[in-house]
Ligand code: AHG
Ligand code: MN
């Protein structure tokens with residue numbers, strides 16, 4: 001007889017915890033707090049068309065020089081409070097704050113973890129009812145317990161992540177996370193107010209048919225990217241091309257679709273974004289961890305694994321290629337060939 005009992009996020013977190021022999025349950029508690037903040041933000045996102053207090057811009061500009069949306073600030077506030085309330089986080093690095101936020105109450109000073117977070121990803125899509133997300137990354141602190149965290153705690157390479165995940169506020173809301181034991185997805189059931197396990201062990205197809213890139217920037221793309229796009233667009237019965245172009249403009253939503261269906265997401269360097277646009281700490285590293293845990297790849301397009309890059313700045317940007325293994329490898333091949341061409 002098959003049992004189809006629904007497992008909630010908290011139940012699965014506790015079950016998986018037993019896989020870590022020395023776990024004190026802290027990481028589980030932390031993920032529960034993230035789940036709680038996600039529900040609060042989800043509730044607001046769902047009302048975005050109704051509440052004028054949360055649509056539109058703030059008249060503020062964040063450290064990236066980008067207009068801050070009201071919901072960016074709201075989500076930042078909710079996640080910050082939830083993380084501090086967990087009592088096990090000693091500080092956070094957020095897209096919405098120039099400097100790291102140090103939690104200096106007695107409990108938090110002793111906390112084990114630091115968090116990097118993009119509280120609301122794809123925020124330019126809020127006002128037009130298109131999917132947005134939250135991306136987070138969890139590290140163990142390296143500074144001594146009891147002291148204030150420093151930038152060094154956050155400038156760890158992505159391979160040091162102990163957990164990472166995203167929430168997609170889409171046609172349904174999902175929370176997808178990894179602690180290095182595969183990528184697991186939960187769908188929010190609003191009738192019971194719980195994230196319920198819907199995707200136990202997510203495996204991304206080795207090859208896909210979708211390429212996702214903002215082609216409006218085409219003339220400013222590196223030659224290798226242009227050649228790869230041409231490759232995607234060519235008719236080839238053997239390799240099932242042309243591929244399909246899909247681009248939402250919310251990294252979380254574009255990545256989530258490609259994770260399930262197979263595809264590649266590229267945000268390369270461009271003339272206006274000479275280091276790429278996406279941020280290493282709270283966009284690329286967590287997504288890279290999830291991609292690898294699902295059998296995919298994440299590189300900078302120049303042969304470097306994202307998770308091995310040693311960050312030097314909290315808000316550092318990086319060029320980003322992620323998705324199905326064969327597609328990322330193919331794109332890397334074009335990038336190599338074009339760099340080689342130039343250097344001849
Ligand atoms: P954010 O809203 O957190 O600033 O992130 C926006 C990012 C990412 O979600 C998306 O993939 C990318 O910016 C879209 O950029 P373009 O509009 O340049 O394509
Ligand atoms: Mn973002």
Ligand code: MN
Pocket residue numbers: 072095118119120121122123
């Ligand atoms: Mn954001």
